[in-house]
Amino acid sequence: MSIENDKLNIGFIGAGKVGRALGGALHNKGYQVSAVCSRTKQSASFMAALIPGCHVFENSSQVASTCDLVFVTTPDGVILDVAETTSWTSGQMVVHTSGADSREILEAAASAGALTGVFHPLATISSTGNVANPFDGITVTIEAEFPLLQTLENLSHALGAQTLRLRQEDRALYHASAVFVSNYVCALADIACGLWEEMGFDRKQAEKALLPLLQGAVHNIKTAGLPDCLTGPISRGDTGTLVKHIDALEKLCDPLSSTYRTLGMHTVDIAMKKGSITTEQAHDITSILIKQENQK
Ligand SMILES: NC(=O)c1ccc[n+]([C@@H]2O[C@H](COP(=O)([O-])OP(=O)(O)OC[C@H]3O[C@@H](n4cnc5c(N)ncnc54)[C@H](OP(=O)(O)O)[C@@H]3O)[C@@H](O)[C@H]2O)c1
Structure with a gap:
């Protein structure tokens, strides 16, 4: 699968605050956000309606089967379950947006041959959605293996965010600082x-x-x-x-x-x-x- 940013098919599992904001912002920057699923079809449909070209899918495996890069933007407590119950493809990129968990939580995807990472926007993203690009000017911390690391840094820069690489062992202190x-x-x-x-x-x-x-x-x-x-x-x-x-x-x-x-x-x-x-x-x-x- 291609990992050139402008050719990526990007999908979302979880159509909540971060999913909608990140999907919308990436679309506005010219990225192809093509698939979403959520716990309820209502949330997925709401997000898809905001992003031209974004299609609603029934489940996470369907999103994974059509996308190069999949963001898991569910609540923290659900990420492990999503990772373990989704059918991933070798070479695919799977990224969650939690500040509290390292990329180890995506081990099931890694075992299937996927590249895994964390893309954490160090910001409060609210449900009002009235900020055009809530990533502009913030810091996004990234933990990922190559070449996904570079891909995520490119995405972050395109959104106008400052990017910092975070070591897995520093995650708890990092998240405590945000608290x-x-x-x-x-x-x-x-x-x-x-x-x-x-x-x-x-x-x-x-x-x-x-x-x-x-x-x-x-x-x-x-x-x-x-x-x-x-x-x-x-x-x-x-x-x-x-x-x-x-x-x-x-x-x-x-x-x-x-x-x-x-x-x-x-x-x-x-x-x-x-x-x-x-x-x-x-x-x-x-x-x-x-x-x-x-x-x-
Ligand atoms: N909000 C922030 O300020 C912020 C900032 C940085 C990082 N984060 C991180 O971003 C992630 C998402 O946070 P959020 O604030 O966007 O949460 P959220 O608004 O509660 O949204 C979570 C979404 O996940 C969906 N979901 C729940 N269980 C699911 C499942 N099993 N399969 C598929 N979708 C499922 C929910 O679906 P339904 O709507 O259909 O019920 C909901 O739309 C978390 O890891 C959080 O730590 C959040």
Whole structure:
């Protein structure tokens, strides 16, 4: 089978957010997205209707039989089952888009002689689909064997994404890093909104008030970068304020004060790197954070 990009027949197993976005973006860049199947025919038909020349198939083996490159864009927990129940062809390319799993999960396809890989868009791709090309400007991490590696890098560049090669052994750390900046930011926003509820405000008021602060923090990371973007009591060496925060959180909820202290310890490191506190101040702040922890 040909692996020249402009001649590839590309298929999708899974017509959800990533399948629709990637299929649509590749089509818009001149690639031939010709086949899709999904758990339900409704999803597959919806995706096919967005992409001229894309045909709906009943099952994954039918998609595999007509395509050179097949993206498995199902939920993570289904990829192994798809790999094991699909009839693959030797020389075919089979790629999943999960950040959590390495290409080992496609072992069944590799055993059938397929080239396997991972193409992970480091972005949140939503169901609204209102971004013309959500891959433009993002980073796509790729793990694949040659020559599939080159093929996927070409696709990624065509979409306007930066491409990075990821080693299999680094995948867990890589995915954890994404959880920190994405999911855990949601968790932190939720904690902050919860404190507003404790003060008698409702969630909507809290979100409206806190969102500009969150956007400002992201903007500062983007413009000033780490560690210079850091502001707040630890950056100023303001120990009195920290004691008040921890006391108030201790009274409210034990795990919250623990979270505050843990993040505080890391924030001390950032402030040191920024040079906004001295070693002595860092020691004082750390003592407060640890002391409060030991007093529990
Ligand atoms: N969304 C993101 O922000 C994002 C970003 C990077 C990577 N990813 C990765 O991309 C992959 C897809 O994520 P997603 O967000 O697109 O998920 P999603 O919106 O839930 O879509 C998954 C699709 O897979 C289909 N499906 C489920 N079981 C199937 C099966 N056995 N055979 C065929 N199709 C099946 C579903 O079909 P029906 O609709 O017919 O039920 C659904 O359309 C995941 O590995 C995810 O980790 C997601």
